[in-house]
Amino acid sequence: MKDIDKILMKSKKTLDDIEVPNELEDRLLKALEDKESNCSKSTTWNKKIIAACLIVFIISFNFNTLAYYSKKLLGYDQIMDSTLKNLNELGNGQIIGESYTFSNGVVFTLDGIMIDENQLLAFYTVSDPSGELESYSLNPRMEFKGFFKRYHMSNGHGEIDEVNNETKWIMSFDTPAFYERTLELEVYFSVNGSMYEEGNISFKLDRNKAMKSSLKQTINKTFESDGVKVRFNSILASPTTTVIEGSIQNIVELAIEQISGERIRPNDLDIELIVNGKELEKQTGSMKTDLKGITFSSSYDALPNDIESLQIRLQSLSIDKDVNSTLELSKDYEANIAGQTIKINEVYESDGSTYVTFTTDDSVVLTRVFLMIDGEKVSLKETLYAQQEKYMDGSITRKRTMHFPKVGDELELLIETMTYSQRYNEVIDIPIK
Amino acid sequence: MEVDEMVSKAKSGDKEALVKLIMLRQKEYYKLAYIYMKNKEDSLDALEDMIVILYENIRKLKKEEAFYSWSKTILVNCCKKLLKEKRKVVLIDKLDERLYEPVVNKQEDQIVLEDKLSKLSPKHQEVIRMRYYLDLDYESISNLLKIPIGTVKSRISIGINKLRESLGGDKYEGY
Numbered sequence: 298m299k300d301i302d303k304i305l306m307k308s309k310k311t312l313d314d315i316e317v318p319n320e321l322e323d324r325l326l327k328a329l330e331d332k333e334s335n336c337s338k339s340t341t342w343n344k345k346i347i348a349a350c351l352i353v354f355i356i357s358f359n360f361n362t363l364a365y366y367s368k369k370l371l372g373y374d375q376i377m378d379s380t381l382k383n384l385n386e387l388g389n390g391q392i393i394g395e396s397y398t399f400s401n402g403v404v405f406t407l408d409g410i411m412i413d414e415n416q417l418l419a420f421y422t423v424s425d426p427s428g429e430l431e432s433y434s435l436n437p438r439m440e441f442k443g444f445f446k447r448y449h450m451s452n453g454h455g456e457i458d459e460v461n462n463e464t465k466w467i468m469s470f471d472t473p474a475f476y477e478r479t480l481e482l483e484v485y486f487s488v489n490g491s492m493y494e495e496g497n498i499s500f501k502l503d504r505n506k507a508m509k510s511s512l513k514q515t516i517n518k519t520f521e522s523d524g525v526k527v528r529f530n531s532i533l534a535s536p537t538t539t540v541i542e543g544s545i546q547n548i549v550e551l552a553i554e555q556i557s558g559e560r561i562r563p564n565d566l567d568i569e570l571i572v573n574g575k576e577l578e579k580q581t582g583s584m585k586t587d588l589k590g591i592t593f594s595s596s597y598d599a600l601p602n603d604i605e606s607l608q609i610r611l612q613s614l615s616i617d618k619d620v621n622s623t624l625e626l627s628k629d630y631e632a633n634i635a636g637q638t639i640k641i642n643e644v645y646e647s648d649g650s651t652y653v654t655f656t657t658d659d660s661v662v663l664t665r666v667f668l669m670i671d672g673e674k675v676s677l678k679e680t681l682y683a684q685q686e687k688y689m690d691g692s693i694t695r696k697r698t699m700h701f702p703k704v705g706d707e708l709e710l711l712i713e714t715m716t717y718s719q720r721y722n723e724v725i726d727i728p729i730k
Numbered sequence: 731m732e733v734d735e736m737v738s739k740a741k742s743g744d745k746e747a748l749v750k751l752i753m754l755r756q757k758e759y760y761k762l763a764y765i766y767m768k769n770k771e772d773s774l775d776a777l778e779d780m781i782v783i784l785y786e787n788i789r790k791l792k793k794e795e796a797f798y799s800w801s802k803t804i805l806v807n808c809c810k811k812l813l814k815e816k817r818k819v820v821l822i823d824k825l826d827e828r829l830y831e832p833v834v835n836k837q838e839d840q841i842v843l844e845d846k847l848s849k850l851s852p853k854h855q856e857v858i859r860m861r862y863y864l865d866l867d868y869e870s871i872s873n874l875l876k877i878p879i880g881t882v883k884s885r886i887s888i889g890i891n892k893l894r895e896s897l898g899g900d901k902y903e904g905y
């Protein structure tokens with residue numbers, strides 16, 4: 298495993314070396330040039346009225362909570378977004394309130410769940426009454442076990458309460474199949490560093506609480522750019538989230554590539570979901586390769602009630618490609634590999650090492666690169682000083698220096714694989730019934 | 731001139747005193763803007779936005795000695811606002827199940843890390859950058875972002891774990 302601390306330290310050094318631009322002072326003074334300071338004095342009685350209103354509001358709000366407390370999940374206000382808060386207010390969660398205590402005294406409580414077609418959300422609390430464990434280590438691994446199937450956890454977030462030594466989490470799982478009646482939650486918690494202990498909580502699923510989806514459509518549209526196909530399969534909008542699914546090439550194409558030695562590995566897909574002309578907040582994105590090929594899924598906030606238009610915009614796809622190209626190493630030489638420009642700025646020797654300074658677009662990373670020194674393949678030792686530069690047209694480039702620990706006469710740069718971003722800018726209109 | 735004295739001057743509308751206050755700690759401000767904006771032009775834009783807000787609101791600052799933490803919080807907010815206008819936020823939370831090839835030392839480490847870091851949620855990114863790049867302690871980060879220390883700690887720990895996962899680490903080793 299890579300030593301993250303070490304790389305982070307390197308990045309810190311890069312930042313420390315950055316010089317404050319000389320024009321800073323001028324820019325600050327200029328920004329203030331025609332500003333008038335405003336001398337408005339706020340009247341205190343004004344504030345008092347606001348405070349009074351707030352108190353009334355807080356009191357009435359709490360009464361509301363008390364009246365319905367039995368149907369709602371309490372204590373998750375800080376980590377619920379507005380969509381979940383609304384659903385919780387409407388009593389859409391199933392309250393469970395079952396606990397399991399591990400041998401080291403750590404208590405796991407499944408407070409409740411929320412289910413729709415896209416996901417199962419588990420709301421749980423982990424507390425350590427002894428106060429011996431660091432609160433951020435209260436982070437167990439979990440899985441729901443159904444009749445045949447297991448439902449894995451995918452993503453979530455939580456909050457630490459250091460005073461009471463407990464954490465509260467909302468975690469997303471695959472949604473249970475329609476035939477499930479009872480679910481068992483298996484919780485694995487590391488009790489003494491490496492040994493995992495298993496805890497179980499069983500409960501009956503309340504199907505009345507499962508929420509219906511508002512929009513479900515197949516899309517079946519494919520876009521191609523430079524030989525890479527992105528296909529959108531479906532969109533499913535449920536009360537808690539909206540999920541777009543699709544694939545990147547299919548398995549047959551993948552096999553052909555493997556044979557031809559020009560493999561493409563997608564890294565990151567930039568898709569936006571636009572509702573009534575406004576971008577909806579993205580929640581998560583994932584990609585996986587299996588027998589079906591490369592599939593992706595992107596999730597966004599739940600759709601609002603008043604939809605007039607719905608669009609998916611495919612912005613870009615970042616891929617890692619086998620390029621197997623050799624570059625001449627002379628100053629100011631510009632090469633074009635897979636449509637990307639690589640500019641060699643400088644090549645120099647120092648202390649028995651060769652340094653190559655070059656500039657590329659911000660999205661380009663040479664993921665496997667060697668320097669051929671007199672016919673010998675020398676591995677990259679490290680990359681130094683990456684600096685970004687932004688141009689008037691909005692494009693960003695990155696300049697950095699690669700360090701190869703050897704010197705010689707004949708130099709050639711061998712780029713085996715390279716990551717870069719491909720622009721698509723395609724828009725799909727989704728019909729709304 | 732003492733800092734407090736300069737703050738009083740700035741409060742009475744002295745623009746030069748205000749700019750001087752920032753210039754005294756220019757590197758801290760520039761680096762703070764840079765960890766969000768990542769390039770010179772955008773960092774300068776954020777600092778410009780900050781100085782205008784400082785100038786218009788410095789009267790409301792009750793304690794002179796709080797000037798630096800107050801103004802840095804404003805700078806952070808300016809950066810976030812600019813970022814919001816400029817780009818979209820892309821969160822990658824699910825574990826990427828691609829096979830990671832052992833390319834230790836062959837990859838451009840720092841850049842790969844920066845790429846992975848910039849894919850974490852903004853909340854996690856900012857605390858990691860502040861802790862590791864600016865060397866700020868938990869308390870300073872908590873003051874700057876106006877969030878509890880516990881939240882700072884949890885975000886750093888979760889963020890680092892996610893980085894480790896995305897770099898092909900083995901978080902659940904032994905299980």
